[in-house]
Amino acid sequence: MTVSGSDSDGASDSALRAQRYEKIFRHSNDAVLIVDFESEAFVDANPAACEMLGYPREELLSLDPADLHPGEMDRIRAEFLSQVYENGSGWTDDLDCVTKSGQVVSTEISGAVLPEGETDGEPTRMVAMLRDVTERRRRKREAERTFVELEGVLDSLNDLVFLHDADGTMRYVNEAAVTRLGYTKAELLDASPQELSSREDVGRYDALVERVRKEGSVTFETTLVTAADREIPVEISTSKTRFRGDRALLSVARDVSGRKERERALRRFKKAVQQAAHAVFITDTDGTIEYVNAAFERQTGFAAAEAIGRTPHILDSGTHDEAFFADLWGTLLSGGVWQGEIVNERADASEYYADQTIAPIRDDDGDLEAFVAVSTEITEQKKLERKLTEQRDNLDVLNQMLRHDIRNDLQLVTAYGEMLTDHVGDGGDAAEYLQTVLESAEHAVGLTRTTREMSTVMLSNDADRHPVDLRDTVEAELENCRSSYSEAQITIEEPFPAVDVAANEMLSSVFRNLIENAVQHNDKAVPKVAISASERDGDVAVRIADNGPGIADARKEAIFNKGEKGVDSGGTGLGLFLVETVVEQFDGDIRVEDGPAAEFSDDVAGPGTVFVVEVPTASSAA
Structure with a gap:
């Protein structure tokens, strides 16, 4: 072929x-x-x-x-x-x-x-x-099992987890994302990261993906929008990964709302501290200064740059000994708060007094992390205290003079004047002159007593209070006034509570002034004074009622003013002022009420007046 x-x-x-x-x-x-x-x-x-x-x-x-x-x-x-x-x-x-x-x-x-x-x-x-592909399928099945296990772990996280492709196709979301954002899982898987972001952040997505592609991972802050259109500030970490054999992006979003609020609060706090009138400085546990505010710079004369990195020793004036600072550091290192007065030295070497409080700052584990000191300058206050101490000492000397020397001389004048009464007839100018001398001397004795009591009040403080028997005090002053004003009827209404009150010896002057005031300003032939008392809710109310002319409403507050006295009064105008001052020192109260007093059983002509004194019992004040 x-x-x-x-x-x-x-x-x-x-x-x-x-x-x-x-x-x-x-x-x-x-x-x-x-x-x-x-x-x-x-x-x-x-x-x-x-x-x-x-x-x-x-x-x-x-x-x-x-x-x-x-x-x-x-x-x-x-x-x-x-x-x-x-x-x-x-x-x-x-x-x-x-x-x-x-x-x-x-x-x-x-x-x-x-x-x-x-x-x-x-x-x-x-x-x-x-x-x-036997081995490949085995690895795939193993990966599937691993992912199922990992999915359980991811669903237990509080952070929001998203697995998505670079084009935004969502592959997985965890339960926290569903719960926090308010969408169903199907809705989230059908959404893209851009659709969950606020309008301001949508345009950043492509640039962020490119950064992840080049750098492998990136962390940034953004805002996610919930189904209810509420914005949640988050910090997102996005990195490259593989999901079921394909390239993907893993984004983990952490809600930073709390952190943002703490940061805002910290900024407000720092601003408040920086603008505070008190000097504030913070040191580490070794005493090295880490922060000072503007008031510190003004108070000490050291600029922040000069103070930070150094210790508070730059303020040491040399006034305090080693024991003082050993106590201070011992208190702080044991976790206590130290508070006290300290004499510091400014940058210009001038000294100043400061009332300082130093407290420990602890970390989340309770360990000492730093110390914060708040310092208030009290230099002018200390000068005023020294001046007041001098005045107090001078007033104490004056009180002793009134109590002893002047009062003794006046009593001698009164005694010799009474002796001369037997040598002067009942009539004539000599008798009138002698009576004037005796009355003036008695008035001067009253003035020294009032002045002495005023100085005692001015020199006393709350620490001077102690239990005082109320009935004994009232009865003693009642008897004194009966002796001085024999024409008056002064009585105690029973039952009178047997109780101690928180007071001191000045309580006597309160009742003496009120009883004398009730008699001296009475326009009746027979002045009547009734004293009663009742106890309630830790206080005792003592009522001193009279049958006098009463007090007009317009004057009820004014009568307690310093120097205030009646038209016909020959007094100093300090009696009721003294009474109110003393009662307030006892944490008590005094007020005036209208009569005629219910304390009197007979028909009393005239409006009458009731002074009500309320003081705490000794047991309630303890």
Whole structure:
């Protein structure tokens, strides 16, 4: 048979292709089988197929495909063979093969029609390439199990976790994201990171993804918007990862609302401290100054740059000894708060007094972290205290003079004046002059007594109070006034409580002034004074009622003013002022009420007056 040139070239090309196919077939690392469509028999198998399935070539070619895929042939015909037959090619990644040893090998198979195997345009043979994916599937299953476990961990986190592609397609969200943002999981998976961000941050997404691509991870702050349109400030850390074999981005968002609020509060606090009128400085536990406010600079004369990094020793005036500072540091290092007065030295070497409080600052574990000191300058106050002390001492000397020297001399004048009465007749100028002397001397004695009592009040303080028997005090002053004013009827109404009150010896002057006032300013022929008392809620109310002319409403407050006295009064105008001052020192109260007093049983003409003194009992004041 003679072959023309063109026919010869065609045959040569076919031979070359056949040689190439044969070479690829024999040396391929993947298992390759040639399958007949009609009989479904194996026509050929390469060495890799024999090795993977464990059969010699001749034995493998004698097998029925069902021997390799027991129970799977119907599915193989429907899903794979028909696909190759109709489309010319096909693929499946879900096919198990049973080897000669009985081992199951997971494979993925791709198939294609062999052009040389067509008859009348219909395919008769196909080539099937099998790849062992057992290990890959094992890793995939392991990854799936790991992800399920990881999903449980991620769902337990308080942070919001998002797994998404670079284009924003959401692949996974944890339960915290669902709870905090108020969306369903399906809604979040259907959303993109841009759709969850505030309008101001939407445009940043592409730039952030590019940064992650270049740097591997990035941390930034943004704002997420909830389903209720509420904004949540968050800090997000985004990094590259893989999800089920594909590239993805893992974003972990932490709600920083609390931190933001603490930062705002810290800024407000720092601003308040910086603008405070008191000097504030903070040191570490070794005493090194770490912060000073503006008031510190003004108070000490040291600029912040000069003070920070140094110790408070720069303020040491040399006034205090080592024991003083040992006590201070001992209190602080034991966790206590130190408070006291200290003499410091300014940058210009001038001294000043300060009332200082130093407190420890502890960390979250309760360990000492630093100390904060608040210092108030009291230099002018100390000067005033010294001046007041001097005045107090001078007043005490004056009180002693009034109590002893002047009062004794006046009593001598009174005594000698009374002795002269026997030598002066009842009439005449001499008797009148002598009476004036006696009255003036008695008035002067009263003035010294009032002045002495005023100075006593001015020199006393709250610490001077102690239990005083109320009834004994009232009865003693009642008897004194009966002796001085024999024409008056002064009585105590029973029952009178037997109780101690928190007072001192000045309580006597309160009742003496009130009883004398009730008698002296009475316009009746027989002045009547009734004294009663009642105890309630830790206080005792003493009522001193008289049958006098009464006090107009307009004057009820004014009568307690210093120097205030009645039109016909010859007194100093200090009596009721003294009474109110003393009662207030006892944490008590005094008021005036109208009569006629219910204390009197007979018909009393005139409005009358009632002074009510309320003082705390000794037990309630303890």
